[in-house]
Amino acid sequence: MLALRLLLPRVWYTPRHPLSRALAPLAGLFCMAVSVRRFAYGRHILATHHPGVPVIVVGNITTGGTGKTPLVIWLADLLRRHGLRPGIVVRGYGGKAKRWPQWVDADSDPTLVGDEAVLLARRTACRVVAAPDRVAAARALVASNQCDLLLCDDGLQHYALARDMEIAVVDGVLGVGNGRCLPAGPLREPVSRLAGVDLVIRNTQARDEACHQHHEQIHDRPHDVADRGQRNTNANHMDAHGVPSHNPYAHDANEYRMTLTPGDPMTVADNRGRPLGFFKDTPVHAVCGIGHPERFFGTLRQLGIPIRPHAFPDHHAFSAEDLAFEDKLPILMTEKDAVKCRRFAGARHWYLPVNAELDPALGARLLEILSD
Template sequence: MKLPAKTLAERWLKGAYQGSRWLAVLKPLGALYQRGMARREQAYRRGRKTSWKAPVPVIVVGNITLGGTGKSPLVAWLASWLVGQGFTPGIVTRGYGGKAPYYPLRVTATTKVVESGDEPLMLAQQTGLPVVADPNRVRGVQALIAAGCDIVLSDDGLQHLALARDIELLVVDGARGLGNGYCLPAGPLRESSSRLQRVDAVIVNGDLKQPLPVAPVTHMQLAPVCWRRLADGTRFPLTPLPFALPVHGVAGIGHPERFFRTLSTLGVEGDWHPLADHQRFSAEALSFAESRPVVMTAKDAVKCYDLAPPNSWILDVEATLPSEFEHWLAARLSALS
């Protein structure tokens, strides 16, 4: 497979996290963007713009950076944990990358990925819970409530202030942190880093490489749990490897390097092929000159069932969080009732 040349967006994102000097000329635009976001948030706080309050608790899982932080694994963990606590949760998401014939779209394990987008379909398959994709999250939450959900998880949506929330969880990639610390387009921030001080909890995915302007934080780890054969869904333990080496590793996620590092720690060797987040796959894109096993993420797999070669594999991962976070969340939910 001939890999596509890096797009300007990919080069920009790399520079935003590595502190490239050429982005300095965009700082005035970043300052304007930051002020605009601050005024927007203030308009909601002062009532000039209104937020819809759901009759059930709403937990928003979001971030303030571009490029992927691990929100969806946390949403899947929260969904499982809430079921264990006796709740009937539902998940609302924008459905990025999908184009449905109508909204709200109820996403099931058999929904077409071109309609739902990759993350909603992945969450529906992983959790078996009601998942609704809708750019209008208020409408999506209303659909989940009508379906019998007594608590809602919003996958992303920290900046979607038209939906009121009871708990805000902000996820940060520990390896990349807040990048160069500037707002778009000078850096990767969707809003000022001061936002970390106004959420209910900051969750760091992995080991933190640079300090954050908030303390304390909760640490989350993404732990590999099994290999899954794409063709039939059969699961295999992590060791011994159920495929021969070397492999082609592909990842169309916000931070592909994190996936490739995980493969390396599991003893997987081969060639790594980082792709754009939410990459649209084709049979040609997964056809390599060297015939090897293809290893991918669960997020990518939902787009590849009819495209990937027979010897394709998924690495399933799960989020793990400390018991202290569980106790804190249980107490917060109890206080809402």
Template structure:
């Protein structure tokens, strides 16, 4: 069975069949945007600046790695950032403060990864305003909030909007859900503060006007049973690796491994897949993303490794963001 991303890559018969539903989606989502633009609905300020990292497409575009980079960048400049996220894939109800030992099945794999990578306070909740208020109540030192995947959550007032686009998949066939991957029309990109185009492996940028480039590349790897043991990919044993991932754009992970000359067999699962011990051979040599690793720590084999992701933003974007933050 083909994933939706395959069907959304181009216009076909199914696109046309789904176009009435896409038109209905356009009316409903457009009415909501109009209500906030006209002031019929009022966004809620939470008392500290809010930076939103999101996208206008369904599926993985690289929001979470950019969120991790942004939190680390803010802290290096003396800020005390916190994060709110929906916690997609998690079963938590209400607002939950993410801890290092929180089950990913409860809080979601991406919020847990953000907390583990940055040590920043993270609160998950479908209602981002409630999540932001919980974050500030539990962590009164927070002076700036990063909203992961919050572009369409208009109720939370924001100061900066960053839209992330994957260079390899772009905007697909350009149709709205469910006929295509778009959550909002392409014109929405004109109203955000910055568009960041993620380039992974051998993919080239697609030339979105005014977009800043972010290069994502494979960094060091560490053993799931011993996270402190890190090695460059070139220093890993010459195994026939099993490369496993459950992310929105699995080919991006595989392309990065290929760029390092890693010999592997790929195995892709659905995004946010809840891995079970019986799905992966315990005695195999396995490479996976850090997002997958947080769900496999409890039953990892001896030779299971997570590959870190290095994020490099072009200097012009960093200068622009620094100037905006100071405002």
């Protein structure tokens, strides 16, 4: 299972991969099923529930990380600065709690509620509730009278929760891969789904030459979009990297760029910082369990940090044995992974925080949409 979770992303982002072709019929069925499901919710054949306060859903149409959580942190800060009290709803992916919803704070156990939930609780001043049933989480937050607006992290496909605004995050490097739906490609929904969202955010973080070469290897030929009717009807709106150049059904004013800016590395155990220059003379073990590990490795290379990369599956439940390298070199990881490693972290465990930077005009546009 571990090998499969690492293999599939390579299949999805490699043009004309034979395994993707073999899985294309299943992808066709998946695409049809998600379209029917969305139609059923849109026509109220399946019930939707609105919690009674404005709901902003942040999500994506591909699997893996695109920068949703940093964006939610940025949005929470923006809304609080404008006098609102946002609460945050998350799925609690990877959490093993026996009962849901779960209230999450900075000291919650990520094995129970998931790493992203704890990260959001630590980085925002908002109440956070995790539950696979987002409606139940939303109801819990609203019933507590501690929020007047909800942010739903990774809830674009959770249609049972009615929403007032949808924000889709697109990976500015990996794009939509081969253009196929799961399991042949990375798409949770067809690319045309971007037509229905209110805002599109393109994560255009810088990448080093190694990451760029990896990216070119993936995208140096036209995408092998799926056979059997899965051909991407928005192909004319893709750039050379297979990234939607814009939402073809919306105004360009509704599209914004986001960059993730790294800060100084911090110790996992007690959040003590060191300047980046401290890590430029000695190799580090770069560890990450995110959807696209090359993004993290590329960032470290671009910062001039020599690395020994170690990729794990997304949301990997780290143990001390996973990081028991024989040498004494520093271990540098993502902030999301640090949440899971804090219980056994030692002096050589560090994480790299990142902050989302967006056009200030986005805040004005978002508040304008909310007021309509």
